[in-house]
Amino acid sequence: MNNIIGIILVAGLLLLNGCSQSDQTTKDASAGKVIKLWVAPEESQEAFWKIVVERWNKSGLGLPVEFKTIPAVESSEKAILTALVADNAPDISTNIFSGFSTQLAGLGQLQDLSVMDGYQELVSVRHMETIMQDWDQNGKKYVFPLYSNPTLIWWRRDILQRLGITKIPETYDDVYALSKQYAASDNKYGMQIMTGKIWYDRWFDFISFYYAASNGKPYVKDGRAVYNNEAGLAVLTFMETIYKNGWTALDFESDDPLTTGLVVGGVRGPWSISFFERMYPDTLKKIVVGPMITKHKGEGKTFTLADSKGLVIFKSSKVKEAAFDFISWVFSNDEISLLWLEKTSLPPARGDLMDNVIFKRFYDTHPMARQYASYVNVAIPSAFTQSTIDVQKTMGFEMIDPVKFGIKTPKEALADAIRRTDKILQAEH
Amino acid sequence: MKIGNIDLGEIKESQIGAALAISFLLFNVVFWAYPFIWLVILSVTEWRFFDVPTFSGLKNFFIVLNDPEFWRSVWNVIRFLGYYVPIVLACSLGFAFGLQHIGRGKVFIALSFLVANISSGVAYSLVFEKIFSSTGPLNTFLADWFGFTIPWLSSPNMAMLSISLVVTWKFVGYYGLILYSGLVAIPQEIYDAAELDNTKPLTKLFKITLPMINAQLVMVLVFAITVAFGIFTEPYMITGGGPMESTNMPLLVIYETAFNRLQPSRAALMAIIIALVSYLAIKIMRKFLEKNVELV
Numbered sequence: 001m002n003n004i005i006g007i008i009l010v011a012g013l014l015l016l017n018g019c020s021q022s023d024q025t026t027k028d029a030s031a032g033k034v035i036k037l038w039v040a041p042e043e044s045q046e047a048f049w050k051i052v053v054e055r056w057n058k059s060g061l062g063l064p065v066e067f068k069t070i071p072a073v074e075s076s077e078k079a080i081l082t083a084l085v086a087d088n089a090p091d092i093s094t095n096i097f098s099g100f101s102t103q104l105a106g107l108g109q110l111q112d113l114s115v116m117d118g119y120q121e122l123v124s125v126r127h128m129e130t131i132m133q134d135w136d137q138n139g140k141k142y143v144f145p146l147y148s149n150p151t152l153i154w155w156r157r158d159i160l161q162r163l164g165i166t167k168i169p170e171t172y173d174d175v176y177a178l179s180k181q182y183a184a185s186d187n188k189y190g191m192q193i194m195t196g197k198i199w200y201d202r203w204f205d206f207i208s209f210y211y212a213a214s215n216g217k218p219y220v221k222d223g224r225a226v227y228n229n230e231a232g233l234a235v236l237t238f239m240e241t242i243y244k245n246g247w248t249a250l251d252f253e254s255d256d257p258l259t260t261g262l263v264v265g266g267v268r269g270p271w272s273i274s275f276f277e278r279m280y281p282d283t284l285k286k287i288v289v290g291p292m293i294t295k296h297k298g299e300g301k302t303f304t305l306a307d308s309k310g311l312v313i314f315k316s317s318k319v320k321e322a323a324f325d326f327i328s329w330v331f332s333n334d335e336i337s338l339l340w341l342e343k344t345s346l347p348p349a350r351g352d353l354m355d356n357v358i359f360k361r362f363y364d365t366h367p368m369a370r371q372y373a374s375y376v377n378v379a380i381p382s383a384f385t386q387s388t389i390d391v392q393k394t395m396g397f398e399m400i401d402p403v404k405f406g407i408k409t410p411k412e413a414l415a416d417a418i419r420r421t422d423k424i425l426q427a428e429h
Numbered sequence: 430m431k432i433g434n435i436d437l438g439e440i441k442e443s444q445i446g447a448a449l450a451i452s453f454l455l456f457n458v459v460f461w462a463y464p465f466i467w468l469v470i471l472s473v474t475e476w477r478f479f480d481v482p483t484f485s486g487l488k489n490f491f492i493v494l495n496d497p498e499f500w501r502s503v504w505n506v507i508r509f510l511g512y513y514v515p516i517v518l519a520c521s522l523g524f525a526f527g528l529q530h531i532g533r534g535k536v537f538i539a540l541s542f543l544v545a546n547i548s549s550g551v552a553y554s555l556v557f558e559k560i561f562s563s564t565g566p567l568n569t570f571l572a573d574w575f576g577f578t579i580p581w582l583s584s585p586n587m588a589m590l591s592i593s594l595v596v597t598w599k600f601v602g603y604y605g606l607i608l609y610s611g612l613v614a615i616p617q618e619i620y621d622a623a624e625l626d627n628t629k630p631l632t633k634l635f636k637i638t639l640p641m642i643n644a645q646l647v648m649v650l651v652f653a654i655t656v657a658f659g660i661f662t663e664p665y666m667i668t669g670g671g672p673m674e675s676t677n678m679p680l681l682v683i684y685e686t687a688f689n690r691l692q693p694s695r696a697a698l699m700a701i702i703i704a705l706v707s708y709l710a711i712k713i714m715r716k717f718l719e720k721n722v723e724l725v
Contacts, residue, residue, distance in 0.1 A: 081691075197671050
């Protein structure tokens with residue numbers, strides 16, 4: 001009897017709670033309240049959010065959502081910062097990388113998601129416990145990661161075959177050997193080592209190579225630069241050897257060198273798949289994907305960088321709970337995760353990506369995307385530091401450029417970069 | 430004469446003048462004085478966009494004083510001027526002299542050169558980035574025909590020269606027209622007199638033409654110095670300030686300090702320093718080069 005009374009009481013309370021929540025939502029909605037969402041200014045992600053927001057608004061499960069792409073003239077970060085300063089920021093924004101989230105958290109602009117109702121359930125349903133550990137900021141979780149893009153190396157299969165190479169290069173020696181052969185042809189190079197001149201390009205060259213060489217060790221830890229080690233030296237020595245022998249061009253700003261056949265290989269992320277499908281479908285057919293290269297081939301999968309971005313709720317939001325309800329609804333739904341994958345090809349940040357049957361059909365028909373997904377568990381996000389830009393600019397200016405031009409030895413360059421980075425990080429604290 | 434109820438005859442000329450000038454004054458108060466006062470306040474405070482500025486005295490000054498990146502960028506302005514001034518002066522003079530000798534289509538040619546001046550900095554920077562790339566069309570041509578390439582943008586020594594060439598391309602038409610206006614104002618009689626004296630062409634150039642267009646030359650130099658301190662789009666888009674900070678200009682440092690490092694107070698002080706240094710540079714240049722040329 002007591003049990004029955006207990007059940008009735010609990011059910012009654014739940015009903016009341018549900019009614020009051022629903023009443024509140026209706027009140028808020030009728031008061032013209034909406035959840036403002038900004039999404040990455042990228043065609044495929046915009047297409048995804050269009051469908052999802054429409055479904056949510058039709059469902060009537062919560063406050064309606066208004067979405068638009070981040071009005072980024074130069075960068076998403078500037079647009080978000082401007083909106084925050086001008087007091088017209090949205091409630092939720094996607095496209096937030098680790099460094100920017102650290103800056104915003106340092107300025108007290110982000111809501112700690114781990115204290116929101118339903119956070120644990122959301123993390124659990126997506127098996128994100130391990131992933132969320134990488135996004136911990138002093139015990140708080142300001143960012144909910146949406147996707148995790150491992151960087152891997154694309155090789156031109158046709159050129160490898162022409163050179164008589166049957167195995168995908170995995171070590172520095174493999175790259176030296178093929179570079180020597182291919183660079184003997186007129187105006188050709190072995191591999192694209194540097195991705196570009198901007199600070200964020202370091203994610204796709206030095207940091208990716210460093211994670212591979214160090215088995216995923218951090219390059220910034222406890223407010224200090226920590227890449228002055230065997231792995232850092234190995235990567236720089238590799239770069240020096242390639243540049244010294246003219247096995248890569250000083251820059252490849254003209255055209256993608258994989259499409260022109262100027263190089264045999266280069267670091268690329270999964271976003272390049274849809275880009276090549278649109279722009280260079282013929283080249284894409286000739287591409288074979290391999291892991292990041294290291295000095296010696298180790299056991300298991302080679303570590304790499306996760307170019308990962310997530311969403312945040314701003315502290316200034318007046319509808320934080322409603323915003324989190326919307327997020328929970330979107331990201332606890334497996335079908336919507338599949339829709340994300342179909343629309344963007346970017347691996348959703350989930351721990352069950354390779355085990356969940358719902359993704360199997362997609363990956364069975366998209367072998368390149370599957371290869372990227374299989375590296376998600378060994379892909380490490382970039383460092384959480386407010387000085388991301390300065391840390392990575394220093395890698396370029398103080399370390400890679402001088403090694404490239406033979407001005408410093410790898411050892412000297414590494415020591416100088418560490419010294420300058422430590423100074424920057426000390427100033428941050 | 431009446432406009433509505435106002436009899437214009439009753440209003441003094443000075444009052445009309447003041448009324449007309451007030452719009453300009455208001456514009457300056459809103460868009461110049463207010464930001465400038467805010468800039469000065471910021472430079473002596475600690476502010477990170479979201480909090481209330483707190484007075485910090487000379488703290489920002491000492492931080493900026495010890496910022497090697499900032500002072501390297503000031504040195505880069507001098508390096509830029511070292512390349513830019515001779516190249517742009519030579520090209521603009523060449524353009525102005527050429528224009529003097531063109532009969533038909535003078536306006537069309539002058540306007541064609543001005544197109545570069547009004548083009549979008551971002552658009553042409555992207556084009557030049559491709560042209561100057563190690564694997565771009567210019568180097569492919571050099572490699573095919575002469576067997577060598579030039580690291581236009583990837584060498585720390587060459588990158589600033591390449592940026593100077595791009596900025597020269599942008600301003601050659603504009604500066605050229607200023608110099609041309611000076612050239613056409615020189616009385617022909619002076620050259621005729623020089624002819625009678627059998628003056629050599631180079632002597633004519635250095636003793637007559639250049640002194641006679643001193644005002645225009647000084648004006649062009651003032652513009653060139655202003656451009657050097659204010660250059661942003663080209664290094665930002667083409668080299669990103671590299672390689673090895675060789676094209677990192679003050680405005681790039683100010684921009685990054687304000688919006689990437691989120692230190693607007695320090696950036697404000699940097700902006701004030703740059704304004705003062707550029708003013709000083711112009712003053713020095715005028716003191717040494719400006720001549721009062723009069724025809725008597």
